[in-house]
Amino acid sequence: MSDERILVVDDDPSLLTLLQMRLKSMGFVVTPCGTGRDALSRAQEEAFDFAILDLRLPDSDGLGLMEDLHHLHAGLPILILTAHGCIPNAVEAMQKGAHGYLTKPFDDKELLASIDKALTQQRMSQEIHRLQMLVNELYGMDKVVARSSEMQALLQQVARVAGTDATVCISGETGTGKEVIARVIHCNSSRANKSFIAVNCAAIPETLFESELFGHQKGSFTGAHQTKRGLFQTADKGTLFLDEIGEMPLSLQGKLLRAIQQREVLPIGAQVPTKVDVRILAATNSDLEVAVKEGRFREDLYYRIHVVPLWIPPLRERRQDIPSLTQFFLKQSVARLNKPIRGFTPDAMQAMVTYSWPGNVRELENVIERAVVMSPKDMITADLLPLAPGKSPGTLQPLTEAKEDFEREYLKDILRATDGNISRASQIAGRYRADFYKLLKKYGLHPSDNQGERVPPGEQVDLT
Numbered sequence: 001m002s003d004e005r006i007l008v009v010d011d012d013p014s015l016l017t018l019l020q021m022r023l024k025s026m027g028f029v030v031t032p033c034g035t036g037r038d039a040l041s042r043a044q045e046e047a048f049d050f051a052i053l054d055l056r057l058p059d060s061d062g063l064g065l066m067e068d069l070h071h072l073h074a075g076l077p078i079l080i081l082t083a084h085g086c087i088p089n090a091v092e093a094m095q096k097g098a099h100g101y102l103t104k105p106f107d108d109k110e111l112l113a114s115i116d117k118a119l120t121q122q123r124m125s126q127e128i129h130r131l132q133m134l135v136n137e138l139y140g141m142d143k144v145v146a147r148s149s150e151m152q153a154l155l156q157q158v159a160r161v162a163g164t165d166a167t168v169c170i171s172g173e174t175g176t177g178k179e180v181i182a183r184v185i186h187c188n189s190s191r192a193n194k195s196f197i198a199v200n201c202a203a204i205p206e207t208l209f210e211s212e213l214f215g216h217q218k219g220s221f222t223g224a225h226q227t228k229r230g231l232f233q234t235a236d237k238g239t240l241f242l243d244e245i246g247e248m249p250l251s252l253q254g255k256l257l258r259a260i261q262q263r264e265v266l267p268i269g270a271q272v273p274t275k276v277d278v279r280i281l282a283a284t285n286s287d288l289e290v291a292v293k294e295g296r297f298r299e300d301l302y303y304r305i306h307v308v309p310l311w312i313p314p315l316r317e318r319r320q321d322i323p324s325l326t327q328f329f330l331k332q333s334v335a336r337l338n339k340p341i342r343g344f345t346p347d348a349m350q351a352m353v354t355y356s357w358p359g360n361v362r363e364l365e366n367v368i369e370r371a372v373v374m375s376p377k378d379m380i381t382a383d384l385l386p387l388a389p390g391k392s393p394g395t396l397q398p399l400t401e402a403k404e405d406f407e408r409e410y411l412k413d414i415l416r417a418t419d420g421n422i423s424r425a426s427q428i429a430g431r432y433r434a435d436f437y438k439l440l441k442k443y444g445l446h447p448s449d450n451q452g453e454r455v456p457p458g459e460q461v462d463l464t
């Protein structure tokens, strides 16, 4: 047996000592706990490979503790200990996700066999997961439409950097696919079977940033009721994706730089730093060089994350991708909405290819979904596409305004489609709730604006 870490929870001190001795002699690293509360706080601080729980504890019930542990570490194998005659409880525990149970008293052989069985199962499911991920070179290549020579060149760069641990900074306009590329890099790296943690730097309030990223110790500030792991620790051995890094408050950029450089984080209230092994990917839709010049972004951090810069061209500069993207999203929408739509009429496709797509791939995806919903026939016609084709240069808006127009209409569409349900709406938009609210605020919209424009008080609505 190797040095796997086992959490053992039992309120009987003599049994706890006995278990500890037995397990240690079998080669495990053991953390003994006499109460559920103690067990939970240990589990918040370190990762275990296995847990053994007494079902009856003085301060909490074993089943509740099991659920809490599974919230912290999904998939943690748990072995339940029950007193003789409590088999129904053990059965309930098995139904709620325990890997097995032992009735007291038990001998070493039974104990070892149960642990062995659970750990073998666990290793097998991790292996299956790893294989799935490998097949997901899959993710790589079949979830990314890249017909144009620009995207082909980009994917070549991605293939070159994915296997290394290099920090990559992905830039590009909104909706160009920065997160898609970040996931492709992760899924094609040696970290593929570990976590990919995405952090939207624009969505976390400044006051919570440090605790979110680096964690905090219980009692380190008012409201810190529990010790909390930061996202750096959650991403340990995996990939941390720092989205919209340009929005990170200047005051925290130094701390982030230190964490990246030293590969360690200092949770708020902790005396000693914790080592972390994370690969950093960052994304931005603003020009970080300008931000550096204007003093909004630290130059040293800029160089640290710009080890490998990747730029995704806007869709209007790679129109070759539009027909393939259109087919790709049409297939998805048709399957999701279960409508028998065969394709686009030639002039509808023409409109798609010539449009300027200020909201890039996300806008295209949204336009198709809407057309599929609205289409009464089995072909999508140009009148179903809210695109302004063939605009002359004189009538074109500046990019920022066009993007804002798109975003406003897009938000209204989503609110309408979800009846103002913010959870669904933010999910569809691929945004955190806080981030989504921020967007609504920016455009003066309200979740109840799902009937279209808000009518200023006192104004009549003409329904004819």
Ligand SMILES: Nc1ncnc2c1ncn2[C@@H]1O[C@H](COP(=O)(O)OP(=O)(O)OP(=O)(O)O)[C@@H](O)[C@H]1O
Pocket (backbone or CB within 6 Å): 143, 144, 145, 146, 172, 173, 174, 175, 176, 177, 178, 179, 180, 181, 285, 328, 361, 362, 365, 430
């Ligand atoms: N090349 C592509 N192939 C298939 N789907 C894509 C591609 N590029 C983007 N998408 C899809 O477009 C949508 C937007 O992509 P993504 O969220 O990665 O963009 P982003 O650049 O991170 O946007 P933002 O700047 O707004 O955060 C997603 O639904 C994504 O799946």
Ligand SMILES: [Mg+2]
Pocket (backbone or CB within 6 Å): 178, 179, 243
């Ligand atoms: Mg994004």
